[in-house]
């Protein structure tokens with residue numbers, strides 16, 4: 001049975017999409033069947049996989065509106081066992097259109113249920129907001145992975161997010177768990193980066209992954225080539241960071257079996 005993990009943080013530009021792109025690819029390269037869902041109308045994950053609008057017959061918006069079945073929105077990527085549900089800007093409309101539906105916050109959970117047996121992990125890339133799209137992701141997910149940029153106010157932002165998770169547990173998804181906190185864009189030459197990473201570890205302890213993603217220009221460059229960094233430049237420090245994270249996640253879960 002697959003595990004659904006929402007990659008979320010209400011703060012923008014912290015590395016959610018970069019993590020969705022490269023972690024999904026790294027897990028797939030470890031021979032796991034992986035599905036990653038672009039639940040951000042900005043569509044950065046979709047373009048990071050090199051998908052053009054005219055190639056997409058159905059995406060998440062079409063699924064939400066009932067114009068397409070989820071299976072038709074699942075597209076294969078460059079890695080044969082890695083699949084993506086892409087999105088277009090139309091998904092912005094869902095923020096309003098879903099409000100009229102009685103099952104507004106449980107739709108994604110229902111769409112993903114039949115797919116859970118096919119994939120070891122289903123990752124969801126969330127937008128930088130707490131709207132109905134993020135709510136759907138948090139209701140569908142078993143756990144959340146939170147990328148945190150090593151910068152000022154990281155801990156304040158995280159505390160707010162943890163409060164939101166408790167609220168979701170109290171109302172919509174009783175078993176929602178914190179999968180882990182991922183420190184991103186770490187610059188080992190900066191004292192600030194080191195201070196912030198120590199502070200986050202002090203507060204959130206074992207919930208923080210041992211793997212820290214370094215600041216590496218390859219991670220920013222590779223999406224413009226339509227590839228995750230782990231394919232574009234596998235030996236780069238950024239790609240190696242995500243490969244190490246995939247191993248950490250797989251090892252942790254294997255301990256449970």
Ligand SMILES: Nc1ncnc2c1ncn2[C@@H]1O[C@H](COP(=O)(O)OP(=O)(O)OP(=O)(O)O)[C@@H](O)[C@H]1O
Nearest residue numbers: 012013014015016017018128185214215216219220
């Ligand atoms: N480790 C890194 N090193 C260098 N650049 C990075 C790294 N991680 C992400 N970036 C770059 O920083 C920017 C923000 O990253 P990303 O798009 O992954 O964040 P996000 O949280 O998904 O943003 P949004 O909230 O807008 O969806 C992008 O240009 C990305 O390429």
Ligand SMILES: [Mg+2]
Nearest residue numbers: 016017040044
């Ligand atoms: Mg993003």
